Amino acid sequence: MQRIDHCLPWGCPGTERTLSVFHFGAGERKAYIQASLHGDELPGMRVAVELKRRLAELEGQGRLTGMIELVPVANPIGLGQMIQAASQGRFELGSGKNFNRDFADLAELVAPALNGQLGADGAANVRLIRQAMLAALDGLPPAGSELAGLQRLLLRHACDADLVLDLHCDFDAVVHLYSVPQQAQTFAALGARLGAKAFLVAEDTGGSSFDEACSMAWLRLARRFPDADVPLACQAATVELGGMADTERERAEASAEAILASLAEQGLIDGDWPAAPAPSCVATPFAGAEYAYAPHAGVVSFLQPVGAQVAVGDPLFEVIDPLEDRHSIVRASTSGVLYVRERLRFAQPGLWLAKVAGAQSIRQGRLLSD
The missing domain is CATH 3.40.630.10 (Zn peptidases)
Structure with a gap:
């Protein structure tokens, strides 16, 4: 060596x-x-x-x-x-x-x-x-x-x-x-x-x-x-x-x-x-990866573990605004495996919270997030 x-x-x-x-x-x-x-x-x-x-x-x-x-x-x-x-x-x-x-x-x-x-x-x-x-x-x-x-x-x-x-x-x-x-x-x-x-x-x-x-x-x-x-x-x-x-x-x-x-x-x-x-x-297109975002700020509770196979419409996580009582459930828009979840548990604008690897391309242009 x-x-x-x-x-x-x-x-x-x-x-x-x-x-x-x-x-x-x-x-x-x-x-x-x-x-x-x-x-x-x-x-x-x-x-x-x-x-x-x-x-x-x-x-x-x-x-x-x-x-x-x-x-x-x-x-x-x-x-x-x-x-x-x-x-x-x-x-x-x-x-x-x-x-x-x-x-x-x-x-x-x-x-x-x-x-x-x-x-x-x-x-x-x-x-x-x-x-x-x-x-x-x-x-x-x-x-x-x-x-x-x-x-x-x-x-x-x-x-x-x-x-x-x-x-x-x-x-x-x-x-x-x-x-x-x-x-x-x-x-x-x-x-x-x-x-x-x-x-x-x-x-x-x-x-x-x-x-x-x-x-x-x-x-x-x-x-x-x-x-x-x-x-x-x-x-x-x-x-x-x-x-x-x-x-x-x-x-x-x-x-x-x-x-x-x-x-x-x-x-x-x-x-x-x-x-x-x-x-x-199996290999899937990176363009088929869904990045799921919250619709508003709030505390995040994940509803699926990493590695879960999800279908379109399956719940991924919920977001609750502790002051205004807004409650949203974010669902998968593609079928595939939930391969990543964010470690933070408070939704912020522009930051993804979950990724699902799907078989069909749904994104274009720059695929990497920073």
Whole structure:
């Protein structure tokens, strides 16, 4: 195991933040795994603890057949943002920016350098594109903020990987995954191993999240250079490991083993691993996810648990105004699984309270909420 520490730019005088990357194994294939890009989403960090321990064991046993990079604390900025004992890890306090939005468009960065360079040899094209990505990121002007520096470092470590897993969680949620639809089959086994209850797919969610920055670059380059063989060389997914309170040791150990078995399935780890169980969900369009909102302010009582299968018209939650006695029941407008509930219990304007993954597209445009 090799530990690589990067100092983030623009630290205040007398302070310094570090991004730490743990490097295991060697080989032609590479996997990159990071946790807690939203600094207050700790289940992924807890799973990364188990992954780090197990990867060190497997490396010592000579069972790693590829290179694996692990970033247990992908967001030291957000992890340190505490206000009156409450963690604020989703948005950078100084800029208000979501830590998992607006990653660089790698296709745009490298396309000029690739003009006339790509041919019919897919493997050679992959090598050339990855070299161009690394060179383009290294050639950018110095990062103008600590956040920009962090995002650049994360993307640089991931851009030459065959497999990228971005470990997150939601507020109160079942395990669920996000990827581009072209990779749904790749991640079906991982979802089954993790017991995922929802798998949402979309090509462009509108926010340039980390996993999309890694995978969409290859789709965009393939479309930009249609006469060349440009494979979808980076398989990337966001893995939501349940809710924010799901940090139990047994659960973390099981999730780590599920991820390791999937890495073995991708040819990165040697040995015998349990076969994946039958899928616990099917991929559905992210555009089919209903975001349910309250019609007025008030105390919220949920009427369905996470993981419940609901039909159109089923009650999701009720909202009661304690002063005016307004009482509303919000019902599902699509059939599917209730995969996320908000952790707060007071309805506020513009903030969703529940999400239902449906099979039919009902939304357009930007799909990601901030």
